Amino acid sequence: MKKLNNVIKIFPILVLVLSLNGCDPTTSSINIFSDADDVQLGLDVVNEIKNNPNEYPIFTKDASVKAYIQSRIFNEILASSKIAKKNVYKYSIEIVDRNDVLNAFALPGGPVYVYTGLLKFLDSEAALAGVLGHEIAHAERRHATNRMTKYYGVSFLLSLILGDNPTQLAEIAANLFVGVAFLANSRSDEDESDKFSFEYLKDTRYYPGGVKFFFEKLNADGIISGSSSQLETFLSTHPDPIARIATTNQRLRDANFTVRNYDDTGDGIYRTEYQNNIRSKIP
Numbered sequence: 001m002k003k004l005n006n007v008i009k010i011f012p013i014l015v016l017v018l019s020l021n022g023c024d025p026t027t028s029s030i031n032i033f034s035d036a037d038d039v040q041l042g043l044d045v046v047n048e049i050k051n052n053p054n055e056y057p058i059f060t061k062d063a064s065v066k067a068y069i070q071s072r073i074f075n076e077i078l079a080s081s082k083i084a085k086k087n088v089y090k091y092s093i094e095i096v097d098r099n100d101v102l103n104a105f106a107l108p109g110g111p112v113y114v115y116t117g118l119l120k121f122l123d124s125e126a127a128l129a130g131v132l133g134h135e136i137a138h139a140e141r142r143h144a145t146n147r148m149t150k151y152y153g154v155s156f157l158l159s160l161i162l163g164d165n166p167t168q169l170a171e172i173a174a175n176l177f178v179g180v181a182f183l184a185n186s187r188s189d190e191d192e193s194d195k196f197s198f199e200y201l202k203d204t205r206y207y208p209g210g211v212k213f214f215f216e217k218l219n220a221d222g223i224i225s226g227s228s229s230q231l232e233t234f235l236s237t238h239p240d241p242i243a244r245i246a247t248t249n250q251r252l253r254d255a256n257f258t259v260r261n262y263d264d265t266g267d268g269i270y271r272t273e274y275q276n277n278i279r280s281k282i283p
Contacts, residue, residue: 033145033148035089038142049113057097064277064281073132073206074091074093074132076204076205076206077129077133082200084140089109090110091111098117104131105138114135118214123217123275124213124262125278126206126210126213127213127214128210130197130209131211133196133198133210133211134211137193140196194247197210198211208252208257209257215242
């Protein structure tokens with residue numbers, strides 16, 4: 001898709017905002033972007049992030065934190081036989097040094113970012129594995145480019161790619177940059193990423209229900225029902241956390257796993273390891 005390279009060069013801000021405001025796929029099988037295009041889009045946005053260190057400062061205080069997460073957790077998930085594009089996409093992980101943000105996001109083609117605020121909030125490797133599996137699923141299911149195709153329409157995107165309406169493209173990018181569009185996630189699409197995280201973790205050392213631990217801790221701490229600047233954007237763009245807990249619990253029962261909570265200990269949770277190798281090393 002040679003002509004698509006033209007739009008890739010001028011879409012980095014569009015895709016960045018689309019991805020950070022929530023990855024939301026369409027049920028349609030039509031996607032004008034190829035896997036190679038997803039990879040290139042992701043790489044372009046990575047460069048945008050590098051050029052915005054005030055907004056996305058990279059965590060450099062202790063290199064062992066990223067190394068540990070990548071080697072022990074991230075690569076363990078990527079080894080799952082259910083991840084189809086591991087040899088196609090450029091999977092990588094980076095830590096954003098912002099303790100005020102409880103979030104993580106995935107870019108098209110594989111790059112995954114997690115904020116220090118989330119790492120300090122979580123309290124087990126299983127919980128982090130659940131989050132990372134969820135983000136990998138966003139990339140695997142091509143949610144970002146699926147939604148771009150869905151939202152704007154194939155014919156409209158093609159007209160931009162072919163250069164018929166370049167001013168409209170600039171206007172769309174400007175609107176997305178201030179967060180006008182793509183703020184709402186569909187329940188079914190977030191649920192799809194939860195489901196695939198569950199499937200990925202079944203192939204790992206981690207408890208497969210880890211994807212719900214984040215929401216359980218939010219609920220236990222009273223953050224979901226209360227007011228929190230850390231979660232204002234996250235909760236405005238993500239489906240009901242309580243419903244997602246219930247759905248994961250049902251998946252566990254259907255697969256004959258014991259339903260365990262975020263504060264449990266035992267096999268597959270790795271609470272002490274998380275505290276010693278990740279949480280305690282983030283100021």
